[in-house]
Amino acid sequence: MEAFRGWCGQSVISLYLIVSSRGVILGVLAFVCMCTFFLPAQTLHYTKRPDVENGGKVYRGGCIACHGSDGKGAPMASTVFLRPDTFPDFTDCAGTTPEPNGNWKAAIVHGGPSRGLSQIMPAFGDLLTDDQINDVMAYMRGFCKNVHHYPLGELNLPRALVTEKAFPENELVISTAASASGAPAWTTDIIDERTIIDARTQLETDVPVNYADQGHNWTEGLGDITLAVKREMFSSLKTGSILSLQGGILLPTGDRKRGFGAGTMQLEPFAAFDQLFRENTFLQFQLGADLPVDTSVAPRSMFWRATAGQAMAPDHMLGRLFSPMVEFLATRGFKPGASTNWDVLPEMQITVSRRQHIRTGFGVREPFTNTSGRTPQVVFYMLWDRADGKLWEGWR
Numbered sequence: 439m440e441a442f443r444g445w446c447g448q449s450v451i452s453l454y455l456i457v458s459s460r461g462v463i464l465g466v467l468a469f470v471c472m473c474t475f476f477l478p479a480q481t482l483h484y485t486k487r488p489d490v491e492n493g494g495k496v497y498r499g500g501c502i503a504c505h506g507s508d509g510k511g512a513p514m515a516s517t518v519f520l521r522p523d524t525f526p527d528f529t530d531c532a533g534t535t536p537e538p539n540g541n542w543k544a545a546i547v548h549g550g551p552s553r554g555l556s557q558i559m560p561a562f563g564d565l566l567t568d569d570q571i572n573d574v575m576a577y578m579r580g581f582c583k584n585v586h587h588y589p590l591g592e593l594n595l596p597r598a599l600v601t602e603k604a605f606p607e608n609e610l611v612i613s614t615a616a617s618a619s620g621a622p623a624w625t626t627d628i629i630d631e632r633t634i635i636d637a638r639t640q641l642e643t644d645v646p647v648n649y650a651d652q653g654h655n656w657t658e659g660l661g662d663i664t665l666a667v668k669r670e671m672f673s674s675l676k677t678g679s680i681l682s683l684q685g686g687i688l689l690p691t692g693d694r695k696r697g698f699g700a701g702t703m704q705l706e707p708f709a710a711f712d713q714l715f716r717e718n719t720f721l722q723f724q725l726g727a728d729l730p731v732d733t734s735v736a737p738r739s740m741f742w743r744a745t746a747g748q749a750m751a752p753d754h755m756l757g758r759l760f761s762p763m764v765e766f767l768a769t770r771g772f773k774p775g776a777s778t779n780w781d782v783l784p785e786m787q788i789t790v791s792r793r794q795h796i797r798t799g800f801g802v803r804e805p806f807t808n809t810s811g812r813t814p815q816v817v818f819y820m821l822w823d824r825a826d827g828k829l830w831e832g833w834r
């Protein structure tokens with residue numbers, strides 16, 4: 439709690455700094471990117487194929503006493519510890535598949551507390567070799583029997599500020615975009631993403647709240663609320679790719695006169711494709727359209743977005759994760775000959791909590807074509823991955 443309060447104070451101060459000057463955030467970005475340059479990146483692929491059989495031996499030797507022969511946890515009567523509510527049931531595919539190997543490995547090498555988990559989970563870094571740890575993880579992956587029904591956590595790439603990723607999520611995001619020049623104006627989106635039915639389908643609700651200084655009158659109001667369903671269509675860890683389709687409706691809840699909404703209901707379909715490469719370099723693509731029901735009020739438009747990034751962490755990817763990215767964002771009207779608005783958005787995502795379930799992203803969105811009337815924006819979010827624990831858990 440203490441740590442959380444301290445952190446809250448810090449973020450309010452940093453938000454103030456960020457909004458007060460675009461130069462500051464660009465400076466911070468440049469500095470953090472420079473620092474991450476010195477962090478090692480590790481390949482997603484093992485140098486040696488893990489040996490599941492050997493993993494079984496390691497498991498029976500060191501893990502079975504607590505985690506049980508079936509991976510659900512040893513019988514209550516034979517374990518003396520009090521189970522934390524995050525105690526894993528490794529047969530629960532929906533719970534384990536979103537968890538990348540890196541997260542497991544950190545807990546196995548350095549023990550539970552290194553990830554804000556219980557100290558009952560011992561550190562095995564000095565007892566087991568790197569290969570043995572990879573083997574035991576491969577063995578434990580076998581506890582989930584229908585793994586091919588689920589997209590794997592490795593493909594859950596760092597969230598970009600604007601481009602929507604393909605992976606179905608269970609997170610709450612509060613994202614703010616503020617004008618960095620001209621009259622002060624900002625929009626905060628409260629975004630809830632949760633998997634429904636199965637781990638491949640996601641329901642998204644996005645409630646935007648606008649604040650703007652319009653002719654020296656401070657106005658505020660709701661924007662157009664989005665309701666959307668996303669479905670993972672294809673994913674493979676072998677090729678590092680994931681493809682999703684989303685269908686959404688934007689309700690006309692925003693006041694059009696104040697520039698807070700389109701004034702008509704809109705349909706928003708899109709496709710998202712993400713590609714992870716060796717050394718944790720990644721690309722994310724999104725292609726979609728905004729289709730107002732009443733085109734006399736708002737024009738139809740399409741958008742395409744691309745993000746290139748690199749995930750890096752100290753301690754061979756077991757430490758805090760830093761992900762510098764750059765987004766290229768385009769929108770264009772449907773009319774023949776309509777011109778395209780291009781923006782570029784350099785940014786950084788950093789995991790804040792020890793468990794890495796709280797993350798922040800920040801960057802500056804710069805228009806670089808048709809710049810008249812389009813101001814640069816400072817964009818910032820806080821993200822809470824609900825599946826990994828409560829908001830106040832996992833900080834130390």
Ligand code: HEC
Pocket residue numbers: 496497500501502503504505521522523524525526537541542543545546550553554555556557558559560562574575
């Ligand atoms: C003394 C009991 C004990 C032993 C022995 C033990 N574990 Fe654990 N392990 C735990 C507990 C308790 C947790 C749950 C921690 C929490 O959720 O706070 C846990 C959690 C984990 C997790 C989940 C981490 C996450 O990200 O959620 C993994 C993976 C794991 N153990 C692997 C292993 C492996 C591999 C071994 C053997 C090499 C092992 N454990 C041996 C008690 C143990």
